[in-house]
Amino acid sequence: MLVLDHVGHVYSAGTPWAHRALQDVDVRFDDGSRIVVVGPNGSGKSTLAWILAGLLVPSEGKVTLDDGPLSIEESHTAMAFQHARLQLLRPTVGEDVRFGLDIDDTAVDTALADVGLDPARFRTRRIDELSGGEQRRVALAGVLARRPRVLVLDEPLAGLDAPSRESLVQVLGRLPAGLTTVVVTHDTEDADRIADRGLVLGDSRIVADGPVAEVLRTAVTP
Amino acid sequence: MTAAASELHFLRYVPGTSPVHKMWAGTKLLVVAGIGIAVVAVPTWPAQAIAFAVLAAALITCRVSLTAAPRPPLWFFYLLLFAGFLALTAGGKPEVHTPALTLGFGGLIDWIRFTTLTVIVLGFAVVLGWTTHLADLGPALTRLFAPLRLVRAPVDEIVAAVTLCVRCLPLLVDELRTLYAVRRLRHPEVPTTVKGEILNLHDLLVGALVSALRRAREMADAIDGRGGVGPAPRLPVRLRVPDYVALATTTAAIVAIVVI
Numbered sequence: 001m002l003v004l005d006h007v008g009h010v011y012s013a014g015t016p017w018a019h020r021a022l023q024d025v026d027v028r029f030d031d032g033s034r035i036v037v038v039g040p041n042g043s044g045k046s047t048l049a050w051i052l053a054g055l056l057v058p059s060e061g062k063v064t065l066d067d068g069p070l071s072i073e074e075s076h077t078a079m080a081f082q083h084a085r086l087q088l089l090r091p092t093v094g095e096d097v098r099f100g101l102d103i104d105d106t107a108v109d110t111a112l113a114d115v116g117l118d119p120a121r122f123r124t125r126r127i128d129e130l131s132g133g134e135q136r137r138v139a140l141a142g143v144l145a146r147r148p149r150v151l152v153l154d155e156p157l158a159g160l161d162a163p164s165r166e167s168l169v170q171v172l173g174r175l176p177a178g179l180t181t182v183v184v185t186h187d188t189e190d191a192d193r194i195a196d197r198g199l200v201l202g203d204s205r206i207v208a209d210g211p212v213a214e215v216l217r218t219a220v221t222p
Numbered sequence: 223m224t225a226a227a228s229e230l231h232f233l234r235y236v237p238g239t240s241p242v243h244k245m246w247a248g249t250k251l252l253v254v255a256g257i258g259i260a261v262v263a264v265p266t267w268p269a270q271a272i273a274f275a276v277l278a279a280a281l282i283t284c285r286v287s288l289t290a291a292p293r294p295p296l297w298f299f300y301l302l303l304f305a306g307f308l309a310l311t312a313g314g315k316p317e318v319h320t321p322a323l324t325l326g327f328g329g330l331i332d333w334i335r336f337t338t339l340t341v342i343v344l345g346f347a348v349v350l351g352w353t354t355h356l357a358d359l360g361p362a363l364t365r366l367f368a369p370l371r372l373v374r375a376p377v378d379e380i381v382a383a384v385t386l387c388v389r390c391l392p393l394l395v396d397e398l399r400t401l402y403a404v405r406r407l408r409h410p411e412v413p414t415t416v417k418g419e420i421l422n423l424h425d426l427l428v429g430a431l432v433s434a435l436r437r438a439r440e441m442a443d444a445i446d447g448r449g450g451v452g453p454a455p456r457l458p459v460r461l462r463v464p465d466y467v468a469l470a471t472t473t474a475a476i477v478a479i480v481v482i
Contacts (some may be wrong), residue, residue, distance in 0.1 A: 016236045016290045055403045072410045079407055086397060086433065087404045089425055100409035142408060 001066060002029040002052070002150055002180055008060035008204075009047050021047040022058070023204045029180050031149070036183045036191045036212055039201030046154065048201065049184045053079035053152045065149065078143035082155040084135040085127075087142065093130070094123040097141050111145040112138075115171050133164025137171060144176075151175070153183045157190065169193050188216045231292055233351035233391065241464035242284035242353045248362035249465040250354055253280075253472045254346040260479045265339050269479040274338075276475050277345045286352045302337065309333035360385040364454040381454040386441060394434060401429040 009022040022044040029035060039045050050056040051063060054072045063070045070076050081087055090096040097108045109119035115137040122138070130138065136156065143151065156172065157165050172194040175181055183194055191198065191212055198215030200208035208215045242250070253276075261273040281288075314328020360381055367377045405425060413419045445451060 012231070014289050015231065016287055017231065017234060050403075053403075053407065055406065072406055075410065077407070079403070081400055081404065083397075083400065085436075086400050086429070087408075089404070089408065089429065100411070146408070 001031060002070075003064045003067075004028075004051075004061065005064070006061040007051060007058045007063060009044075009051065009056065009058045010060075011047075013059055020204055022051070025061070025206055027199065027206065027209065029150075029182070031180055032178045033197060034175075034181045034183075034195040035197045035199060036185060036188075036195035036216075037199045037201060038185060038188055038191070038216065039207075043201040044204045045184045045201055049079065049152050049154050049182070052150060052182055053077045055079070070150070075146045075148055077150045077152065078146055078148035079152040079154065080136070080140050080143055080156060082158055084132070084139040087139040088127045088135060091126060092123075093117075093125050093127065093138050096127060096138060097145050099142060101145055103145060107145065111141040114144055114176075115141045116167055117141065131164065133160050133168060136160070136164075136168060140171065148179070150180045150182070153181065153185075155185050155187070156183060157185065157187050165190075191216055231290065232348070233356070233388070234290075235355055236286045236290050236352045238285060238353065240283060240285040240353070241467075242280060242349065244462060245353070245464050245468060246362065246459055246461060247354045247358040248366050248459065249461070249468055250350050251359075251362055251366060253468055254350050256472050256476055257346060257479075258343050260476045261339060261342060264479050265335060266482075267335070268482045270335070270338055270342060272475050272478050272482070273342050276471060277342055277349070279471070280346070280349045284349055284353050286349075290352060292348065306330060306333050306337075356385075356388050359388060361455045361457040364456055365459055378454045379451055382445075382451040385454075386445075390437060390441065393437060394430075397433045397437070398426075398430055401426060401433065405429075 004025050004027050007022060007025040008020070010018055010020050012018050025048065037045055037048060047056065051058050054070045054077045065076050088096050090099050093112070094105070094108050097111050108123060112119045112122055117134065117137055127135065127138070153172070157168060160168060169190045172181070172183070181195070185191070195212045198208070198210065198212035199206055200215055208218060257273050257276055261269050309329040309332065310327070312329030313326030315326060316328065317324055317326045363381045363384055364377065367375070367380060371377050405422070413422050
């Protein structure tokens with residue numbers, strides 16, 4: 001279980017630019033749960049995403065996974081960023097999925113198949129030849145290949161055309177069963193297809209938490 | 223997980239109403255350039271003392287809390303100390319003779335002089351960043367570079383390039399932050415060999431270059447889409463008492479640096 005125990009964060013604390021991004025976030029995520037986090041700009045969504053991914057230490061409270069510290073080094077977490085191109089660190093799809101891992105071609109093919117990409121067509125394709133939607137799926141294959149326990153997705157559907165969006169929604173709907181998935185987004189259109197629980201952030205706090213359809217009905221997102 | 227132990231905040235504006243905040247951006251650029259060039263051209267201790275006095279006056283007058291000062295990471299200071307040690311090994315006069323060995327402090331003194339010089343010049347840049355909106359730099363540069371039009375220098379293009387570079391900096395920093403995060407998440411193992419360190423650095427640098435080139439291309443497309451660079455804005459310059467005081471002080475300081 002992933003636990004955020006009264007987590008808060010202040011950026012640039014002790015400087016003239018200090019500002020609070022998150023306050024008193026106290027939530028628990030069961031293993032395998034699918035959560036969508038929505039809220040207006042500046043509500044603390046990205047900060048929460050970085051904390052959940054283990055990239056940012058909260059200035060208040062603590063984050064634990066099964067009562068232990070959340071660790072990037074042990075690949076507890078993975079994060080898919082909005083700008084997929086920044087995540088692709090090798091020239092070809094196969095090399096990128098394999099990056100940082102000791103896995104064979106079969107594992108690469110499995111990871112590609114998991115995100116709906118035909119391994120025979122894509123394994124040797126160059127990254128720069130891919131469309132935006134394909135780049136996003138390759139980035140997702142790369143993080144899934146690490147077999148994380150917590151996956152954080154930052155605006156996974158932003159800027160995609162309808163077919164790319166639909167195929168990515170389908171991929172997100174069939175992620176591995178035990179994987180805790182947190183989707184941070186402005187886009188609530190397909191939220192009920194990729195998550196079962198919704199969190200609404202406002203003024204750096206959680207203002208609603210519950211079943212995704214119910215929560216999003218009341219959420220105010222610009 | 224690791225905390226962000228250091229915060230640079232370079233060129234970040236601190237809102238305020240001090241005389242330095244109210245000065246024209248061009249005045250501040252002239253002060254930084256004037257003192258900077260003078261102290262680099264004459265890097266003696268008295269010259270540095272004069273430049274430091276002007277910097278201290280600016281720091282006091284701008285009334286910005288010192289908590290805004292950049293906090294470089296610890297490794298930066300280690301690197302600085304290592305450079306000092308290397309300078310000490312270079313020797314040079316003055317020398318201290320002992321029965322066992324002779325120690326030359328010439329290199330170390332040069333290193334200290336160079337380091338304090340760098341701190342002073344960066345200090346002026348920091349005060350400029352704290353007290354000046356980035357958007358004010360473009361019009362100020364247009365005025366300051368105006369004489370270059372007489373020799374047909376592309377002033378508008380130079381000003382546009384400088385302004386865009388400064389504006390792009392936060393975007394680039396944000397992308398580098400993402401790149402570093404990606405690298406940490408996808409390859410969390412800390413490199414233990416020199417080859418591993420080099421490969422690590424290579425990945426980050428290549429990513430940063432690709433990112434910077436992409437940003438530059440997007441910005442060029444955006445400029446083309448709006449009809450090109452166009453003439454830089456020529457806003458009226460209204461010098462006030464703080465501007466005259468700063469310019470007079472700077473002139474006196476430069477004369478003193480050169481004469482002393």
